[in-house]
Structure formats: C-alpha cells, structure tokens
Amino acid sequence: MARVTLQTIADRLGVSRATVSYAFSRPDQLSDGLRRRILEVADELGYAGPNPTARSLRLGRAGALGMIFSETLAYAFADPYAVGFFQGLATAAEDAGVGLCILPLPHGDRRSETVRDAVVDSFCVMSLPDGHPALAEVFARKLPVVMVDEPYVPGHPFVGTDEPTAAATAARHVLELGHRRVGVAMVGLHDDGYTGWASQERQESALFEAMRRRRGGYQRAFEEAGVDWSGVPFYEVARNTRAAGKKAGHALLGCDPRPTAILTNTDVLALGVLDAASDLGLDVPGELSVVGFSDSAAEDAGLTTIRQAKREMGEATGRLLLSGAAAKPERLIFPHELIVRTSTAPPPRSPRR
Amino acid sequence: MARVTLQTIADRLGVSRATVSYAFSRPDQLSDGLRRRILEVADELGYAGPNPTARSLRLGRAGALGMIFSETLAYAFADPYAVGFFQGLATAAEDAGVGLCILPLPHGDRRSETVRDAVVDSFCVMSLPDGHPALAEVFARKLPVVMVDEPYVPGHPFVGTDEPTAAATAARHVLELGHRRVGVAMVGLHDDGYTGWASQERQESALFEAMRRRRGGYQRAFEEAGVDWSGVPFYEVARNTRAAGKKAGHALLGCDPRPTAILTNTDVLALGVLDAASDLGLDVPGELSVVGFSDSAAEDAGLTTIRQAKREMGEATGRLLLSGAAAKPERLIFPHELIVRTSTAPPPRSPRR
DNA sequence: ACATCCTCCTTAATCAATTAAGAGCTTAAT
DNA sequence: ATTAAGCTCTTAATTGATTAAGGAGGATGT
Structure with a gap:
C-alpha cells in the first residue's frame, strides 16, 4: 500500500497533477464532471487529502501559533494564571482559525529541538528567565514573538502587568x-x-x-x-x-x-x-x-x-501575533485591581502570643 | 531582503546545498573548518536555520500531536476536567519531545479547515458528539486517532470511564x-x-x-x-x-x-x-x-x-498516540472512585417545608 | 608501486503540494 | 467568416529541505 498523492490520482486518470490539485482547492477551475471523477478516484484510492505539510511549505504558512512556557507543561496547566491566559490566547487563535501549539522545552538533561523544529508562524513566550537558551532559539527563528510577563526585551512586543x-x-x-x-x-x-x-x-x-x-x-x-x-x-x-x-x-x-x-x-x-x-x-x-x-x-x-486581566492579556497577545502587529514593538501593560474580600482586616488590638 | 535558504549560503560559499545541510544536521560529515565557515556565513546572512516545514515534509513527521475538542477553546480551558486531562496529555507530549497542537473547530457559521490542514502526526479527539463533521475529517486524515470519553468508534482506540x-x-x-x-x-x-x-x-x-x-x-x-x-x-x-x-x-x-x-x-x-x-x-x-x-x-x-483519573487518562492517551500503539484498537477504561466528603449525609428525619 | 581505505564533498532523487501562464477548443459577437 | 472571449486543462517553476550513493584526493599498508 504505497502512499497516495495527487500524482497517484493524476496518473490513474491520465490528467495532470495540477488538475487534481484544482479539484481540491479551486473547484471553479474545473468542469464539474472531471472534478467529480477525480474526487471519486481519490476516495477509491483512499487519498487523505492534500498533504498539509507540503501545502504549508508551498503556501509559506504553518497555521499555528507556538506557545513557550518556562515550566514543565504539567506545571503550566496546574497554574490557574497560565490557564486563564491560555483561555484568552486560545480564543484569539480560534477566531483566526489557527492552531495553538504548546511546545515543550527541554528540562533537566533532556535534549529537545522543539523550538527549532516547530511548525508555527509566531511565538508567544511566557515567563522565561532572562538568559534562557530557548529565548535565543526563538529569536533565531526570526518569526514574530510576543513576550509575556518576562523577559522584557527592548525592541520586541511585550504584554504584562505593572x-x-x-x-x-x-x-x-x-x-x-x-x-x-x-x-x-x-x-x-x-x-x-x-x-x-x-x-x-x-x-x-x-x-x-x-x-x-x-x-x-x-x-x-x-x-x-x-x-x-x-x-x-x-x-x-x-x-x-x-x-x-x-x-x-x-x-x-x-x-x-x-x-x-x-x-x-x-x-x-x-x-x-x-x-x-x-x-x-x-x-x-x-x-x-x-x-x-x-x-x-x-x-x-x-x-x-x-x-x-489574564484572559484579556492572552487575547491581546494572540491578536498581536495573528494580526502581524507583532512587528511593532508594542508594550501592553494591562490594568490590575485590588479585590478586597474577607481575608484581610486590621490587626488585632492585643495580639495573642 | 530576499529569503535566505540553504541554497543562498551554498552559493555564497561555492559549495553544494547538501554540504550546508550537513553543517546543520550532521556535523560528522564535514571538516570542522568548512563547517565553521558555513555557520559563520549563515549567521552573517541572517539564516533562520533549516526550514521546519520543509524538514517536516522531507522527514515525514510533523512533531506535533493534534487535540480536538467539541467546545470552544475558551470553554475547554475553563473546564477543570479537560484541563486535568491536558496536563497528562502534555506530559506525554513533553516526554516525547513533540508539541501539543490544540485545534479549534468551526463554531456557529464560521468555516475552518483546521483539521484538514493541521500539521500533526496524530489526533486526540475528546467529547465529540456522534455525528460531528470534524470526526469524518479526522478519519479522512488517516492518522492515528484516540477517542476520549466519546464517541466510541469500534475499531479505534478509546480512553474513557465506565x-x-x-x-x-x-x-x-x-x-x-x-x-x-x-x-x-x-x-x-x-x-x-x-x-x-x-x-x-x-x-x-x-x-x-x-x-x-x-x-x-x-x-x-x-x-x-x-x-x-x-x-x-x-x-x-x-x-x-x-x-x-x-x-x-x-x-x-x-x-x-x-x-x-x-x-x-x-x-x-x-x-x-x-x-x-x-x-x-x-x-x-x-x-x-x-x-x-x-x-x-x-x-x-x-x-x-x-x-x-484525568491526568492518567491524558498521559495514557498521549502514550498510545506517540508510541504508535494507536494502531491497535485498544480500549482503556480508567477506574473511578467515590470520594465521600461533607456534602452528603442521610436525609433529615422530618423535612422542613 | 599498487591496492585499499578514509575523509570530505557533490550529484541527484525525493518529499507533496500550489499556481501563473499558456495551449486547445468551443462558443458568441460582429 | 473572422475575431474575441470563455472554458478547461497542462506545463513548468517553485516551496526548502534530506540523504543514499558516488567521486576525487590524500594517507596508509604491503
């Protein structure tokens, strides 16, 4: 069972590869009859649809936003602040129809080329310590980057709190x-x-x-x-x-x-x-x-x-990255607010020992 | 500022593209001197490293696990059960050094080809209703899939609860x-x-x-x-x-x-x-x-x-997907446990009206 | 002196698509 | 009848890498 590509289908039908491509991505370029036949044969051969990676390569876009976090992912998902931020970021990604790709960094002695090899169009970097090696790897990719909370890198967009x-x-x-x-x-x-x-x-x-x-x-x-x-x-x-x-x-x-x-x-x-x-x-x-x-x-x-404003910060970060505005080194500082509930009061008059 | 590729560097140095590729991915194939010169020129030209998409295409692996969820992503991240599962899934992804790509599904009238175009090696499908169109799109990709909680599709691996x-x-x-x-x-x-x-x-x-x-x-x-x-x-x-x-x-x-x-x-x-x-x-x-x-x-x-066992379920799902075991239609039913705390007691003797 | 073996690099095939430009052919307008 | 316009499909360039196989040259062994 060899791999089925556009070419396989083209050969089977005696048409060119381009024609088969059009059948999938530009129906208006083909007669209905041929298109139907192509799709039929594709189905018959068990064709999985145009290969997304090849498509990405040709189109020059990955369709995903990369997210980098300093801690292990288990730790990140256990942190309500991070999860709130993800919520906003995911909403922005969703609105733009792109995936949110959470990238693991090497921890301990583990090696990993995830940053170098990540198929993404931009990066959101959250809470990385100043000289973390992953930061250099991210910059090496020359993709839009937004830093969240830290580090602040002059010349790059930043989203955070005062x-x-x-x-x-x-x-x-x-x-x-x-x-x-x-x-x-x-x-x-x-x-x-x-x-x-x-x-x-x-x-x-x-x-x-x-x-x-x-x-x-x-x-x-x-x-x-x-x-x-x-x-x-x-x-x-x-x-x-x-x-x-x-x-x-x-x-x-x-x-x-x-x-x-x-x-x-x-x-x-x-x-x-x-x-x-x-x-x-x-x-x-x-x-x-x-x-x-x-x-x-x-x-x-x-x-x-x-x-x-966790969610809002996440959403803003996403929009910055997805609108292409991340080219400008904007610095978005989100407001905070003291919420007084019932865990604080004046100190006791005569403190118990 | 044209794009810098392996070829650009090769041309500049008068060597072949393959040589430059080796400089990045197989240092042992090259003399130290040439390798150093190549990396130098790469740096000089602002080369961003081997293009991950092209690499993915050639190597036939995306380096990411796709995750699909029936609800909006904001909703998913607000659900502690889902977040717990993510924690486990992310841990498995981290151990394998692959990204976790959370894919948005179209909601409302929004169109989206995210499933079709996602650059991933496998899918985790969580809580999709029986006839959801995304399910067909996932199967069309012919990649390993694990269904979580629902739907149960005979012949495909499943992770869930009794x-x-x-x-x-x-x-x-x-x-x-x-x-x-x-x-x-x-x-x-x-x-x-x-x-x-x-x-x-x-x-x-x-x-x-x-x-x-x-x-x-x-x-x-x-x-x-x-x-x-x-x-x-x-x-x-x-x-x-x-x-x-x-x-x-x-x-x-x-x-x-x-x-x-x-x-x-x-x-x-x-x-x-x-x-x-x-x-x-x-x-x-x-x-x-x-x-x-x-x-x-x-x-x-x-x-x-x-x-x-949210986390364990997530981790098991990840391992299934990443070990290639997802080919076998395993059905993992995780144990549950009644935790009695202080919100339950016998009913009152004479109920107040 | 000759075969052999390394080391270092090149050639060329391959991965799987997209798309502008052009080639035939049919149809419509003048 | 002739020209232009429309359809439908093909050609071929392009996207950016990886890697097996092979060649050139120098070092080594006998």
Missing part, C-alpha cells in the same frame, strides 16, 4: 489597615529548587524578572510606610502549590513576633497559608490577614488579592 | 443513605443551548454519548433501588458553569416535595447547587445532600464526588 505598582498596591492595603509585622511568601524567583528563607541578596538577584519586580514593589511600599524591609520575614518556595504555601505559612507564622499579615505572590500559595493558619487555629482575618495575587483561585476562599 | 457504573455508584451512595426524593442536574447532553426541565425522551436522545450513558447509570441505580425514575426531577443546563448550576439548583429545590439530595454530572455544577442551597438557607448536608462528578473542584467545598 508588577511593582501591583505589588505595592497589595502591600499598601495591609499597611494601611495598620499591619506592621508582615511576612512575605513568594514562588518563582529562582529555578534552583530552593525552599526556605531568602536573604536580601537572594531576593534581589532573582532570576525571574517579573517576580523580582513584584518583590521590589512590596519593598518600596514597606519603605514608604516606614517599615524596615530587612526585618520582614521572607520565605521563598520552589513550587506554586498549596502544600508549598502551607509550608511557607508555618514558617512565617512560627516567627517571633508572629506576623499579623502575610503577602503572597500567588493565590495558590495564599490558600496554603490559610491552611497553615487553620492548623494553628488562627482566625482569619481576626488574627491574620492574607493577600494573594492574580485572582485565580481566590473567590471561594474569600481571599483578598490583586486581580489581573 | 460511565454507567460510575454514575450508578454516585446515585447508589445517596440512595443507600436513605434519600428517596432526589433531583438530577446535568450538562453536556445536547448542544442546542437548551436549559430547563428535560423530558425522558430528551434525556434518552442525548447527543453526547458519555453523558447519555452516565445518565443511564443514574436511572439504573434508581430503578434497582425501587425509585420511579419518571418521578425524578431532571434539570438540564447548556453550560458547565457555576451560575448554571445555581440555576438548576434553584429549579430543583423549588420542587414540591423538595428533593433531599441532588446529583450533578460535574463538580462545577455541584458548586452552583451549593450556592442555591445557601441562598435558600438550607444546611448541607443536614437538609440537602449534593454529589458532584470528576473531582475537579471539589476538595475545598467538601463535595462528595466521583474521582476520575
């Missing part, structure tokens, strides 16, 4: 409620798998730009409020999971004096902190205030958080 | 607790946008096979317990959202006599039913028991549900 301001808004919220002993739990600063207390130096040298800037926003708000940042307990976790959040929560709540508020840079982490508070029998928000980030899992838990 | 048994398990749980006035809320039976009470005939003629079978499981369990199915209030909603679940909850809880338990075919719907119960000031599980399905959003809410 991280320092958003973080400062979250911090200011608890500071204005009167909290002075505040702990911070963050994920996504480095990719070395470290979980534990983070020194000032480690904080500032964070590999991931967006989270580094977000942290900077916290610090600025604290300093503006006259709170010494070096006294702020700062716990870093390696994975954005509820369990990691719980661990951070226990660490922070074990400090003496105990914080009356905890800031986290994801909602998932914040939920874990709530778990820790619950373990210790602490009333939230009576004895402890907790703030999340990105409003991705926050509603049910009554979490105060910073809402980000 | 729907009738799983549903019967959920139903039996409340029946064994002593409930006799039970309501049912389901989504995903038809795709005509209908929301409201569903007649027996409408139930049985459901377009989507998996949900049709799931419903059959409920009915069987009721009949085995001696409960007349025709007296069971059955509310159907068009979309798998919390708001829709709430609407269904209000409808069902407005029945006289009021149900003491409600079965839903998704956790999202169940959360909505809990919202409705809360609106009415009903105690769960004291006055109302609620059961979800798929354990996708259930833990925090304490929802009793049927756990499905």
Whole structure:
C-alpha cells in the first residue's frame, strides 16, 4: 500500500497533477464532471487529502501559533494564571482559525529541538528567565514573538502587568489597615529548587524578572510606610502549590513576633497559608490577614488579592501575533485591581502570643 | 531582503546545498573548518536555520500531536476536567519531545479547515458528539486517532470511564443513605443551548454519548433501588458553569416535595447547587445532600464526588498516540472512585417545608 | 608501486503540494 | 467568416529541505 498523492490520482486518470490539485482547492477551475471523477478516484484510492505539510511549505504558512512556557507543561496547566491566559490566547487563535501549539522545552538533561523544529508562524513566550537558551532559539527563528510577563526585551512586543505598582498596591492595603509585622511568601524567583528563607541578596538577584519586580514593589511600599524591609520575614518556595504555601505559612507564622499579615505572590500559595493558619487555629482575618495575587483561585476562599486581566492579556497577545502587529514593538501593560474580600482586616488590638 | 535558504549560503560559499545541510544536521560529515565557515556565513546572512516545514515534509513527521475538542477553546480551558486531562496529555507530549497542537473547530457559521490542514502526526479527539463533521475529517486524515470519553468508534482506540457504573455508584451512595426524593442536574447532553426541565425522551436522545450513558447509570441505580425514575426531577443546563448550576439548583429545590439530595454530572455544577442551597438557607448536608462528578473542584467545598483519573487518562492517551500503539484498537477504561466528603449525609428525619 | 581505505564533498532523487501562464477548443459577437 | 472571449486543462517553476550513493584526493599498508 504505497502512499497516495495527487500524482497517484493524476496518473490513474491520465490528467495532470495540477488538475487534481484544482479539484481540491479551486473547484471553479474545473468542469464539474472531471472534478467529480477525480474526487471519486481519490476516495477509491483512499487519498487523505492534500498533504498539509507540503501545502504549508508551498503556501509559506504553518497555521499555528507556538506557545513557550518556562515550566514543565504539567506545571503550566496546574497554574490557574497560565490557564486563564491560555483561555484568552486560545480564543484569539480560534477566531483566526489557527492552531495553538504548546511546545515543550527541554528540562533537566533532556535534549529537545522543539523550538527549532516547530511548525508555527509566531511565538508567544511566557515567563522565561532572562538568559534562557530557548529565548535565543526563538529569536533565531526570526518569526514574530510576543513576550509575556518576562523577559522584557527592548525592541520586541511585550504584554504584562505593572508588577511593582501591583505589588505595592497589595502591600499598601495591609499597611494601611495598620499591619506592621508582615511576612512575605513568594514562588518563582529562582529555578534552583530552593525552599526556605531568602536573604536580601537572594531576593534581589532573582532570576525571574517579573517576580523580582513584584518583590521590589512590596519593598518600596514597606519603605514608604516606614517599615524596615530587612526585618520582614521572607520565605521563598520552589513550587506554586498549596502544600508549598502551607509550608511557607508555618514558617512565617512560627516567627517571633508572629506576623499579623502575610503577602503572597500567588493565590495558590495564599490558600496554603490559610491552611497553615487553620492548623494553628488562627482566625482569619481576626488574627491574620492574607493577600494573594492574580485572582485565580481566590473567590471561594474569600481571599483578598490583586486581580489581573489574564484572559484579556492572552487575547491581546494572540491578536498581536495573528494580526502581524507583532512587528511593532508594542508594550501592553494591562490594568490590575485590588479585590478586597474577607481575608484581610486590621490587626488585632492585643495580639495573642 | 530576499529569503535566505540553504541554497543562498551554498552559493555564497561555492559549495553544494547538501554540504550546508550537513553543517546543520550532521556535523560528522564535514571538516570542522568548512563547517565553521558555513555557520559563520549563515549567521552573517541572517539564516533562520533549516526550514521546519520543509524538514517536516522531507522527514515525514510533523512533531506535533493534534487535540480536538467539541467546545470552544475558551470553554475547554475553563473546564477543570479537560484541563486535568491536558496536563497528562502534555506530559506525554513533553516526554516525547513533540508539541501539543490544540485545534479549534468551526463554531456557529464560521468555516475552518483546521483539521484538514493541521500539521500533526496524530489526533486526540475528546467529547465529540456522534455525528460531528470534524470526526469524518479526522478519519479522512488517516492518522492515528484516540477517542476520549466519546464517541466510541469500534475499531479505534478509546480512553474513557465506565460511565454507567460510575454514575450508578454516585446515585447508589445517596440512595443507600436513605434519600428517596432526589433531583438530577446535568450538562453536556445536547448542544442546542437548551436549559430547563428535560423530558425522558430528551434525556434518552442525548447527543453526547458519555453523558447519555452516565445518565443511564443514574436511572439504573434508581430503578434497582425501587425509585420511579419518571418521578425524578431532571434539570438540564447548556453550560458547565457555576451560575448554571445555581440555576438548576434553584429549579430543583423549588420542587414540591423538595428533593433531599441532588446529583450533578460535574463538580462545577455541584458548586452552583451549593450556592442555591445557601441562598435558600438550607444546611448541607443536614437538609440537602449534593454529589458532584470528576473531582475537579471539589476538595475545598467538601463535595462528595466521583474521582476520575484525568491526568492518567491524558498521559495514557498521549502514550498510545506517540508510541504508535494507536494502531491497535485498544480500549482503556480508567477506574473511578467515590470520594465521600461533607456534602452528603442521610436525609433529615422530618423535612422542613 | 599498487591496492585499499578514509575523509570530505557533490550529484541527484525525493518529499507533496500550489499556481501563473499558456495551449486547445468551443462558443458568441460582429 | 473572422475575431474575441470563455472554458478547461497542462506545463513548468517553485516551496526548502534530506540523504543514499558516488567521486576525487590524500594517507596508509604491503
């Protein structure tokens, strides 16, 4: 059972390959009779239709948008922020009738040429650390690229959030409620798998730009409020999971004096902190205030958080890529919003020890 | 700025195209000196590397797995069950170093040739109604296909759940607790946008096979317990959202006599039913028991549900497709499990009116 | 001195289509 | 009758690579 191509059908009918091609893609170029006969024979021979790869090559378009993510794909799909973004991106792809191709990057010792070999027309790069090798591979492809959240590469379009301001808004919220002993739990600063207390130096040298800037926003708000940042307990976790959040929560709540508020840079982490508070029998928000980030899992838990326009960001990224506008180095900063729910309140008058 | 191809570089250096190709893909075939010179010139000319589409054509492999979903992509990404499945599928794709290409289907009056033109090596088809035109387009491609949840097409590999048994398990749980006035809320039976009470005939003629079978499981369990199915209030909603679940909850809880338990075919719907119960000031599980399905959003809410191995199903599907085993018509039925949490209890002794 | 073996590179076939331009032939208009 | 216009189909160039087989030249073995 040899491969069936246009040529096979052409030979069988004694017509030219071009004629068979027209039968499939330009019905107006052929008489109805011949066209019918061609389609009949195609069916008979089990022809699978014009080969998409050959078509792509000839037409110079792949019909797909490539998406690159720094983490493993399992991790990406477990992150509500990323999934929300995908939703928007997928909507844009759908509207344009192109596929959304999620590309795995090599992790660990695994080699992979996915970026080099991906049959796509453009790339969306999300949360890659500054010098990640995949970034160079993407640029080498000379296709339209939009960077999301990080890294910001001058001269290339960017979609993101005003991280320092958003973080400062979250911090200011608890500071204005009167909290002075505040702990911070963050994920996504480095990719070395470290979980534990983070020194000032480690904080500032964070590999991931967006989270580094977000942290900077916290610090600025604290300093503006006259709170010494070096006294702020700062716990870093390696994975954005509820369990990691719980661990951070226990660490922070074990400090003496105990914080009356905890800031986290994801909602998932914040939920874990709530778990820790619950373990210790602490009333939230009576004895402890907790703030999340990105409003991705926050509603049910009554979490105060910073809402980000995930879907809109995804859609905008898609449109930028699909409209060809990605040639211009636009920089779209999407608005954020503080959503105050029931996880934050003024600190207790006389803190329980 | 004309296109730079292997040939451009070859011409510039006065070598053959093949030599340049070897410089990129088979370093051992070339002297180091020439290879270096080739790469240098390539860089100089701004060559983007061997064209992936041409490569794909020549090598006969696309390096991507196509995924098809009956709903809009925004909807798919909003469904925790689907996202869980994606997680597993993506993991398998990642391990194999291939991309995961999510293909939009035409919706409404939109035309689209995405299935016909998708540059992929295989297809994963999830939850397509029996006669959906995309299914024929997929088969026409003559590539490996795995069907997930539905439709089951004899002779093709299938990955899914024992729907009738799983549903019967959920139903039996409340029946064994002593409930006799039970309501049912389901989504995903038809795709005509209908929301409201569903007649027996409408139930049985459901377009989507998996949900049709799931419903059959409920009915069987009721009949085995001696409960007349025709007296069971059955509310159907068009979309798998919390708001829709709430609407269904209000409808069902407005029945006289009021149900003491409600079965839903998704956790999202169940959360909505809990919202409705809360609106009415009903105690769960004291006055109302609620059961979800798929354990996708259930833990925090304490929802009793049927756990499905979403991730494992996705991974198995991926492996089937990527190992070439999809040629054999395997039928993988994954186990389910009743998870009893705090949303179910025996019915109240003397029901409040 | 001759055969043999490498190393390095070229030739040419192949992958499977699309499409502008042109060639016959028929039909219609003048 | 003649010219122009329409249909329908073919020719041939093009898209950008990969790779088996072969050739030229130098090094090695006997």
